[in-house]
Amino acid sequence: xxxxxxxxxxxxxxxxxxxxxxxxxxxxxxxxxxxxxxxxxxxxxxxxxxxxxxxxxxxxxxxxxxxxxxxxxxxxxxxxxxxxxxxxxxxxxxxxxxxxxxxxxxxxxxxxxxxxxxxxxxxxxxxxxxxxxxxxxxxxxxxxxxxxxxx
Numbered sequence: 001x002x003x004x005x006x007x008x009x010x011x012x013x014x015x016x017x018x019x020x021x022x023x024x025x026x027x028x029x030x031x032x033x034x035x036x037x038x039x040x041x042x043x044x045x046x047x048x049x050x051x052x053x054x055x056x057x058x059x060x061x062x063x064x065x066x067x068x069x070x071x072x073x074x075x076x077x078x079x080x081x082x083x084x085x086x087x088x089x090x091x092x093x094x095x096x097x098x099x100x101x102x103x104x105x106x107x108x109x110x111x112x113x114x115x116x117x118x119x120x121x122x123x124x125x126x127x128x129x130x131x132x133x134x135x136x137x138x139x140x141x142x143x144x145x146x147x148x149x150x151x
Contacts, residue, residue, distance in 0.1 A: 006026065006029065006031065006045045006048045006049055007043060007044060007045050009022045009025055009026040009029075010026065010031075010033055010039055010043060010045055011039065011043075013026065013033065013035045014035065019035055020035070023035050029048065029050070030048070030049070030050035030051055030052070031045060031048070031049040031050065031051075031052040031053075032052065032053045032054065033052065033054045034054065034055075034056040036056050037054055037055075037056060037058050037059065037060065038059050038060065039060045039064075040060060040061045040062035040063070040064065040093065041062050041063070042062050042063035042064075043060060043062075043063070043064050043065075043066075044064070044065045044066070045066055046065055046066065046067045046068070047067065047068050048068065049066060049067070049068055049070075050068045050069070051068050051069040051070075052066055052068065052069070052070050052071075053070075053071045053072070053073060054070075054071075054072045054073070055072055055073040055074060055088070055089060057086070057087065057088035057089065058072045058073075058088060058089045058090075058091065059088065059089070059090045059091065060091045061090075061091055061092045061093040061094075061095065061114075062093045062094070063093055063094045064091050064093070064094070064095045064096075064097075065095075065096045065097070066097045067096075067097065067098050067099040067100075067101075067120075068099055068100075069099050069100040069101075070097045070098075070099070070100070070101050070102075070103075071101075071102045071103065071104070072089045072091070072097075072103045073089070073103075073104060073105075074086045074104065074105065074106065075104030075105055075106040075125055076106040076107075084106075085106065085107040085108065086105050086106060086107065086108075087105075087107075087108050087109045088105070088109050088110075089103060089105055089109070089110045089111075089112070090109055090110070090111045090112070091112045092111065092112060092113050092114040092115075092116075093114050093115075094114055094115045095112045095113075095114070095115065095116050095117070095118075096116075096117045096118070097112070097117075097118045098117070098118055098119045098120035098121070098122065099120045099121070100120055100121040101118045101119065101120065101121060101122045101123075101124065102122070102123045102124070103118060103124045104123065104124070104125050105125070106125070110124075110125075110126065110127050111127040111128070112124075112127070112128050113127065113128050113129055113130045113131075113132070114130045114131070115130055115131035115145055115147065115148075116128040116129070116130065116131060116132050116133070116134065116145070117132075117133045117134065117145055118134050118135075118139065119133065119134060119135030119136070119139070119142075120135075121137070122134055122135050122136055122137065122139040123136075123137040123138050123139055124138075124139040125138060125139070126139075128141070129141070130147075131144055131145040131146070131147050132144060132145070133145055
């Protein structure tokens, strides 16, 4: 039930008047998801998402599940932002990002393609393919997730 409340706050961030309050409440509860980050329908911030940090240049698709302790951000934090070649992170539909995973991009756009899974505590620094499973430090493709059957 708590996850539903957190997820509701994620969507409320976009409200014109109360959005800032929803953003601040979410941040107070331990999840940093800037207001400008678009989030598709069916998003789940599992277990409240405590410790989740998402860069303002991220985009999140539909039916994405993000677990606690996840970071989606720059991999070149040693550089001033104006010198970074980081352009963003795109999380496509039906992606799962496991507890403690770090998705870090230093150049261009990193894409978590449709249906991919990033395992718990993985450190991912490259784009995935569709329905791939990535795990480890550094993360490597360790398998394929079953694709949904055509309707």
